[in-house]
Amino acid sequence: MTTKDVSSKKIGSFFFQYAIYFVLVILILGITVIDPSFLSLSSFRDILLQSSTRAIIALGAAFVLITGGVDLSAGRMVGFAAVLSASMLQIQEYSHRFYPGMPNLPLLVPVLIAIFAGLLVGIINGAIIAWFSVPPFIATLGSMVAVYGLNSLYFDMKPNQSQPIGGLRQDFTTNLGSGYIGTGVYSIPYIVIIALIVALIVWIIFNKTRLGKSMYAIGGNIQAAIVSGINVKRVLLYVYAIAGALYGLAGVMEAARTGGATNNYGNMYELDAIAACVVGGVSTAGGIGTVPGVLVGVLIFGVINYGLTYIGVSPYWQLIIKGLIIIAAVAFDIRKYLTKK
């Protein structure tokens, strides 16, 4: 074999390794060619703003996917947390208050209640999967349906009776929503910072803790994990619980960012999250996935959403493009493993 072949192979494998980063750059370049005004700080700020909650949900989904599972309840948990937090954070003067006579609670209390609700559903998911050996797809399909029912019941309580929840307190919508550090285009929204902090913590869990290593082990070969004396049940419980808490946090932020909530919030977000993970190189078979990969996956969809709307592509076409990218990403990614055979 000549040296030329070797080096072209090296370039090939380099391209394979970082394929999704190229896709992101190509997307941005393509959109810029069509409309040069796209390439601006304010565009990126908007994309980051829109991607923040998505990133947190996707990181939650990544926890589960790496163990070889799947979590379909993510979107409905986001909706439940959004409604829960919003219902307790309306201004006193609002005419259709969820709890008419309730005094203003400290901001952190409803936020923590909503996150805790997510955590609780996650614990239930994890317990059902670990101790009753129900396949994750089925267990979380069940909780997805049940959580939506629970959320709708709550949402339909008197006096609210399924009215969209509005009139949210400003400290809520600012601190967990539209607020930012800096001025004008040179500013970073709080929720972007929250998402980055969450990403950092998740990165530490994935790479530096026993829980992280155990997750990859379970996804990589669950039988070997059992033989190695890893407490598989406990790890799965933690993983679904953490994922649930992240969905809860994302729901709170979604309510703050949009200034309201209904029981339909978060619908199908789990599929976006799984798509972002998969595009970002997380294996649905388990055992493989990185935080930077997930973030890039989320950003790719952020750029598609924002950028294609920016250059006037119809939302229906956007769906078709997104679908093709998901399939292409996996077809491409899977080649990494096929060629080694």
Add this chain to the structure above:
Amino acid sequence: MPENEFLLQMKNISKEFPGVKALDNVTLQVRPGTVHSLMGENGAGKSTLMKCLFGIYKPDAGEILLNGKTIEIENSRVALDHGISMIHQELHPVPRRSVMENLWLGRFPLTKIGPLKLIDDKRMYEDSMAIFKDLEMDLDPHVLVGSLSVSKIQSIEIAKAVSNQAKVIVMDEPTSSLTGNEVEQLFKIIRSLKKRGVSIIYISHKIEEILEISDEVTIMRDGQRIGSWPASELTTNLIISKMVGRDLAQRYPERHHAPGETVLRVEGLTSPFPKGFKDVSFDLRQGEILGIGGLVGAQRTELIEALFGLRTVSSGKIFVKGKHIKIKSPIDAKKHKIALLTEERRSTGIFPVLPIVENTVMANMNRYISPYFLLKQQAMSQDVQHSIDQMRIKTPSAKTQIKNLSGGNQQKVLIARWLLTEPEILMLDEPTRGIDVGAKFEIYSIITELVQQGKSIIMISSEMPELIGMSDRIMVMCEGRMSGILEGENKTEEDIMHLATKFMV
């Protein structure tokens, strides 16, 4: 036209991968109607050579001739069309379908009924029976494959090759999961294939078998052909020295064992399943190797997996250092300083996609927990590097995915994993299965060293020379029961076989 001396010739085949010369000018010439064995340690290039034969790899240089004519093989379909078939080491039949459907899968005989082409079950049955009769195979075409033994499934594969008019059949480690009796059956089939003029390329690590069945032997080392000899001119020691490239003074390291007090006592351990182990009692002393012998199905693996908490027991007691303990999970077993190297390296041992680091520390992460739940990365990588050096694990780096290592090196990583837990009792289930001779000796040395450090070892092995060469005492099992314990220096294969079949009728 004169008959060709060789049926299949692979001439001067070279194949290079980035950084490795996998095959260097290798020639393999197979005479018609003979068994030609291909030997070499793992990584010697046997599988690469076979992949070139089936078009999975394209050789950089060299040619393949069939009956003296050059042929181009682009893929395994073309190889099949030329009459070259392979029986893989691991078989993947469709378990919920019948024998004949597996046999004719993808090429079912069809019958035309009007415009429809339907599967002709009757002809499929008759064709299957004809082949089975021809090869003296005792198979019922209607039986579900999932209910058959590995040996029978292998027969189906051979029948499939014959039905494809195979002239050359490659068998990759065909006896690795067969019992002694089944091996004899296989050899009978091989002999009847030879009579039909079919040539066999036989790949195996088992030297005794090779000497029994082969006509010629080609030995490879490091991607090169060392040479080819008539099997009658070879001996076990000769083969080993040619494969390893040095003379192995002995196949087993010298032992200076001084067994001490009893560390493990098992009393009347019984499985809840009727075909499981029954009423097994034994002692394990400190600093000894207790071998467990027996045929496949003797419940040896089930027994030690129960000791490790992977299987349930209905009755019986386990004492560690005189203390009655209960082991309900591997977590309990680890607490009592018991380790288990499982039989199935791939399915219950390695984490294929994870790096060596993770694979090594996985059973022992408690050791690296620092405050704030973080793992001590430096201590971890130091220990892993120490293991790599100590065990002489051949790997580009500690970050390499374990699936890219050879079987022997994977096994060393798994032994390292358990040694990090500082076990006092180490249970090894077929520790050298599918591992080449050189690595085998290294694993024997590691085991011997551990015993000298005062660790106690239980070792299951189906290779009787290994069992005799390594063990201080050998417990033999038959159909779930302990049939005897062999002690002293004069343990023979006959003794083991006698006990291993004691309760069989």
